[in-house]
Amino acid sequence: MRVGVVRLKLPALDRRARGTDFLESPTRALLNPPESTGMPFWSLNPYVGCEFACSYCYARYAHRYALDRAGDDDGIPAATAARLRALPQPWESFERVILVKRREDAVAALDRDLRRVQVRARAAPQTLAIGTATDPYQPAERRYGLTRLVLERLVRERALGIEIVTKSPLVQRDVSLLLALQQRHHVAVHISLISVDPMLVRRFERRSPLPRVRLRALQRLCAAGVNAGLICAPVLPGITDTATSLRALFRAAQRCGARHVHGHPLRVYAAVREPLLPVVDRYSPRLAARYRAVYRRGAHVPAPYRRALSRRLRRMAAEVRLPIYEPPTDPAARRDLQAQLQLWQPRA
Numbered sequence: 001m002r003v004g005v006v007r008l009k010l011p012a013l014d015r016r017a018r019g020t021d022f023l024e025s026p027t028r029a030l031l032n033p034p035e036s037t038g039m040p041f042w043s044l045n046p047y048v049g050c051e052f053a054c055s056y057c058y059a060r061y062a063h064r065y066a067l068d069r070a071g072d073d074d075g076i077p078a079a080t081a082a083r084l085r086a087l088p089q090p091w092e093s094f095e096r097v098i099l100v101k102r103r104e105d106a107v108a109a110l111d112r113d114l115r116r117v118q119v120r121a122r123a124a125p126q127t128l129a130i131g132t133a134t135d136p137y138q139p140a141e142r143r144y145g146l147t148r149l150v151l152e153r154l155v156r157e158r159a160l161g162i163e164i165v166t167k168s169p170l171v172q173r174d175v176s177l178l179l180a181l182q183q184r185h186h187v188a189v190h191i192s193l194i195s196v197d198p199m200l201v202r203r204f205e206r207r208s209p210l211p212r213v214r215l216r217a218l219q220r221l222c223a224a225g226v227n228a229g230l231i232c233a234p235v236l237p238g239i240t241d242t243a244t245s246l247r248a249l250f251r252a253a254q255r256c257g258a259r260h261v262h263g264h265p266l267r268v269y270a271a272v273r274e275p276l277l278p279v280v281d282r283y284s285p286r287l288a289a290r291y292r293a294v295y296r297r298g299a300h301v302p303a304p305y306r307r308a309l310s311r312r313l314r315r316m317a318a319e320v321r322l323p324i325y326e327p328p329t330d331p332a333a334r335r336d337l338q339a340q341l342q343l344w345q346p347r348a
């Protein structure tokens, strides 16, 4: 990275036997404001890069820029730079080099950012989404604990919306913290799973936790009284969008005690094409040809498909009597939900 005219190398924190490098990265801001992302919430991603290595992950795009900002080969340790150059595909850097925000920077940045959030909260309810680009409970969290650090700081705030998306069972570690947050905020944890079929999941997600492990985590969160549900994102057209696949997924969620379900169709940005399309090719060359044709026009599925999928998701959710998740934006609705959850929490 550049500091004035001097280039500093990002300190190497660790290297895994399987070949992932962890670098400490300085940070000035932790929360991305709604106006910088175009989304109606503040977003927060403690780590840059993700070892779960899903082929459809759209955050690969941002990772390239994050490494560029770190100063190309000059800003990262020579050994890491050499390994990056040796990667068969440049996009693999996303899962091979994880930037870990420096702890003291993260604390100071969060204090600053939360002041801005609370100023806006006087005019309208504010929501923080944790894990919009990379998984906040990916393996790095076990060692560096940045997500936990953020949650511990948020316990001192009040009346925010806090949404957490993860594929990792590590979220169970923070059950008591999540329950404490639920007393002060509207909290929703979304366990992300595309299918109950482990073979199918492994085709598209190289190192993510298996479905049964994620479902067990969902079950434990719900049993403890955390407001948790299942998100099927992305729904892969022609692969996981069938009524059979979605029904199995939503039924599994219902058996775990999920409080809600929802899902979103696949987006294929330019940076996703290279890792994803060969995987779809191996799954079905005919389908891959359709993907190439449909996503050549843009990253999004056509509107008629989106509407049909939304109807199917609603039908499947209704079958298992679970609501489709809608974040409550009205402060009174948030308070009602908080009160309901408190009544519902098991007593020791």
Ligand code: SF4
Residues within 6 Å of the ligand: 050, 051, 052, 053, 054, 056, 057, 058, 059, 133, 134, 135, 167, 208
């Ligand atoms: S878990 Fe999420 S952030 Fe990590 S690779 Fe998969 S889609 Fe990307």
